[in-house]
Amino acid sequence: xKKRGRPSKLVLAERAEMLRKTAxxxxxxxxxxxxxxxFGMLDKLTRGCISNDIRSMIVVGAPGVGKTFTVxxxxxxTPDLKYEIVKGGLSAVELYKMGYRNRRxxxxxxxxxxxxxxxxxxxxxxxxxxxxxxxxxxxxxxxxSSTLREDDVPQTYDFQGSFIFISNIDFQRYxxxxxxxxxxxxxxxxxxxxxxxxxVHDRQAISLWVEHVATHGxxxxxxNVSEAVGRDILAFLKKNRDDLREYSLRxxxxxxxLAKSHHDWKDMAQVLLCR
Numbered sequence: 001x002k003k004r005g006r007p008s009k010l011v012l013a014e015r016a017e018m019l020r021k022t023a024x025x026x027x028x029x030x031x032x033x034x035x036x037x038x039f040g041m042l043d044k045l046t047r048g049c050i051s052n053d054i055r056s057m058i059v060v061g062a063p064g065v066g067k068t069f070t071v072x073x074x075x076x077x078t079p080d081l082k083y084e085i086v087k088g089g090l091s092a093v094e095l096y097k098m099g100y101r102n103r104r105x106x107x108x109x110x111x112x113x114x115x116x117x118x119x120x121x122x123x124x125x126x127x128x129x130x131x132x133x134x135x136x137x138x139x140x141x142x143x144x145s146s147t148l149r150e151d152d153v154p155q156t157y158d159f160q161g162s163f164i165f166i167s168n169i170d171f172q173r174y175x176x177x178x179x180x181x182x183x184x185x186x187x188x189x190x191x192x193x194x195x196x197x198x199x200v201h202d203r204q205a206i207s208l209w210v211e212h213v214a215t216h217g218x219x220x221x222x223x224n225v226s227e228a229v230g231r232d233i234l235a236f237l238k239k240n241r242d243d244l245r246e247y248s249l250r251x252x253x254x255x256x257x258l259a260k261s262h263h264d265w266k267d268m269a270q271v272l273l274c275r
Contacts (some may be wrong), residue, residue: 004084005090007235012192013166017027020186021040028204028208031204031205031207031208032209032212034199035064035157035198035199035200035205035209035212036212038196038197038198039070039198040199041196042059042067042070042071042196043060043074043110045057045194046070046071046089046164047074047076047173049108049162049163049164050074050075050078050081050106052058052105052106052160052161052162053104053190054162054194055131055137055162055163055193056130056131056134056162056163056164056165056192056193056194057162057163057165057193057194057195057196058165058167058189058190058193058194058195058196059071059164059165059166059167059173059196059198060166060167060168060169060170060171060195060196060198061168061197061198061199061200062168062200062201062205062248063113063168063246063247063248063250064069064205064246064249064251064252065198065200065206065209065210065248065249066114066140066141066209066213066249067198068113068166068168069094071110071164071166072085072110075108075110077112081106081107081108082102082104082106082107083106083107083110084101084102084107084109084110084127085099085104085110085112086098086109086111086112087113087115088111088114088224089116089121090115090116090117090123091116091120091123092109092120092123092125092126093141093145094146094151095117095126095127096126096141096182096216097147097148097152097153097154098141099126099130099149099157099159099161100139100153100154100157103157103158103159103160103161103174104112104160104161105160105161105177107161107162108161108162108163108164109130109161109162109163109164110163110164110165110166111163111164111165111166112166113166113167115167115168115169115218116271118182118185119182120125124188126139126141126191127163128188128189128192129193130159130163131163131189131193132192133157133192133233136158137159137160138156138158138159139156139158139159140155140246141153142155142156142157148265151258155248158234161219162170163193165189165193169186170197170201171186171190171195171197172190172195174186175187175190176243190233198257203241203242204246204249206248207237207238207241207247210237210247210248210249210251210252211238212235213249214230214233214234214249214252215230215234219220219249219252219253219261220233220256221258223253223257223260225256225258225259231257232259232266233252233256233259236266236269237255238249240270240273240274242271243274244274244275245273245275246273249261253275254269254272255269255273258272
């Protein structure tokens with residue numbers, strides 16, 4: 001009789017996905033409570049990176065929900081903090097140089113939605129060295145480089161700063177399903193970091209968080225929109241939740257702009273923002 005082996009990783013992932021789909025949906029109050037808790041955690045972890053108690057943090061969630069805003073607001077209001085934020089493309093050698101510039105304890109490196117780094121093996125190696133859990137995080141570039149010579153950057157240094165990676169990618173989901181060629185890199189980065197999933201991925205969570213920020217964060221006041229119009233905007237978002245091309249805080253800001261300048265803003269938004 002053939003001995004039955006353990007289920008493969010893919011089979012386990014498929015089972016986990018099936019359980020997620022069949023699980024009882026959470027009510028709005030439960031979802032919002034969880035979101036508030038997780039964004040509060042983002043605040044605490046960012047401050048932990050500033051104090052150098054946390055070496056590396058990954059934060060993931062849907063685009064336009066306030067991940068970057070939360071982190072940047074804390075960094076910008078911390079006196080005498082040395083930090084550097086990069087958005088978009090980033091080469092391996094520039095990452096190496098950025099690490100050198102921010103190598104001292106109390107410095108923070110932030111990579112925001114620069115997911116192209118996952119297709120660069122050298123960049124990933126540097127990234128993993130910067131986030132390593134060993135007592136000495138030694139980073140090296142042992143190839144000839146004119147840009148390192150020009151900027152007087154040594155070929156080896158010890159990185160003692162902190163690192164924050166902000167992404168729209170749901171790392172855990174990709175790992176569970178095994179459906180991405182970069183899964184092994186996601187796993188390596190997660191094993192070296194604290195991983196915070198804000199759990200703002202579906203329309204239910206996004207809509208609740210946008211409404212919470214718009215009201216408690218006084219978005220409409222900041223956008224010079226009256227309370228009455230603000231309520232109309234939230235009602236429009238709720239009514240068209242599943243038809244909007246994008247649902248985020250940016251969507252609410254776009255609606256504020258339309259509402260301030262056009263009396264028929266709802267008709268315009270229906271054409272411009274909905275599928």
